[in-house]
Amino acid sequence: MPIWDFRFGDADDNRTSPYGTGWKSLIFANVLEFSYLKAALAFLILIVIPALLVGVAPSIILTYSRHTLGTVASVGRKPTLFLLLVLAVLIVLPLWGGRRFLSIGLDIFRHLHYTLVFPIFVALREVLRTVSERLPGMTFTQEHIHRRRRIATVFAALLLGVAGLALAMSVELSVGLKLVDAGRVAPWAVARAALGNAAMVFGFSTAASSAIWLWRELRVVEPVLDWPQPLQPAASLFRVAHLSDLHVVGERYGYRMETGTQGPQGNKCVFDAMERLAAIHASRPLHRVLVTGDITDAGTRAEWAEFIDLIEHFPELRSRMSLVPGNHDINIVDRTNTARPDLPWSVGKALRKLRFVFALDQIQGDRAHLVDRKSGSLGPSLSHYLREGERPKLLRALAEYGSVRGRLEIAKVWEAMFPLVEPAIEEQGYGVILLDSNAPSNHSLTNAIGVVSPTQLRALRSVLNGSRKSAWLILLHHQVVEYPVVGIRLQDRIGLALMNALDLLAAITPHAGRTVILHGHRHVDWVGITGKTVLCSAPSVTLGMQEYRGRFSIHEFRVSPTGGIQITANERVKVSPTIRSLDGLDRDRIQESA
């Protein structure tokens, strides 16, 4: 009799799991494994250099303005046609040629804002919300929870706004040639002055953002509530399966990062879910199968290969499947070492995006369309777009050699492709909009934070405004509103947050009544409403709390000729009888017999 069965896993499978090793050991191991040199380099490139650029910008603008005004003055003294022409060229040239630089500058500023200001606001808001929910003296109806959270958000926005103004007022603006004159540069003085300028710019922009968040929060009067009971089940037209967080692993006996040996092994639970779904589809056909992210556990090649192999067994489900990327598909740097930071240009991140794009192309490349950024109308299908020009060659080179041009190309593709749109299949149907809600992350500490980029929000608004009689299912990985219950852990509220959820809601709310939001990420089973906006949160097929895990939902929708969409029924399907299933074998039985 063997002393130990390899198939049961061992301590190596628990290295990244707080459940397997405990938080203390995990933190200790992370401190030891952390690459401080890489982290310092990443900090320099992602924070310090962009901040210096932002700080130098006021000097460049003011110096240029003085130069231009000087020219204006001289033109005033001698207003010849020639000098007017020179002046026009002086003004128009930088505007024309500098548009590219301007957009790069705005990108740098936005990146810094999302990296520094948004997380501070979310953390402050959630701390205050948590405190407000712990204050004694009230019963916790969902309306009360909403009211307390609103007050906490208003306080957070005010506090941050005042802090931003205080920061801006406490720093002196450095302007003039001393920052941009290459002949008289004193590096440390320039750096100090530029960082001071950056602090002032961010102070003011933080105050402005806080004012916007405050205004948004004050406009939200509708509480977040559980979805009321079904309307008219008999009138349902569309049946849609909603699964999430499959966390497919790449090894037959592999465990998942989060749960280690305390969780399910292999992919049997996912296979069981698909098998059950296929049986449901055979008895009452499903219109679509929606999977809201974390399809894989760490976005590795082996995991994607397993997933593609698995759904090959279910062609009927595969042909109606839609996917969005989750943080585990894109942002896990190393599934065996959560301490490992990454650099923004790393091949690992590029490959994880590439794998998702390839999977999407195989599964729904012909159905999903890009949105033309200029016109807001539907562009080419994803498959068509990916095969334009030398793009296939570049992407293949990335897959094969990790080429630098391939990395640049996948970054471009990723930026251009979301939101993807699947138009309605038939008249009086509904379309599907797929969003990428993953914030750029280079470390496991921040891998699960979400953000929907401003370019996606713009395209989403165009699609919704341009189709006023269509109904839409909007898919993303991250949750848009917090569940209306008390006692949610602070680390979940901050670490798993969609930072600009208010911006997303503001884009969707004008179209409430003809949109439904579906997401995963929190591994929680919930259907709710805020105002007229319906939200469906799918649990994980493999992970999460005992009461939710191993489940998925079948939603039934009724779509009206004017694009109105209503959920008429919601059926929860429980799949895995036990999460300790060992790829077809029962672990406990094997242990007993061993």
Ligand SMILES: [Fe+2]
């Ligand atoms: Fe997940």
Ligand SMILES: [Fe+2]
């Ligand atoms: Fe997730």
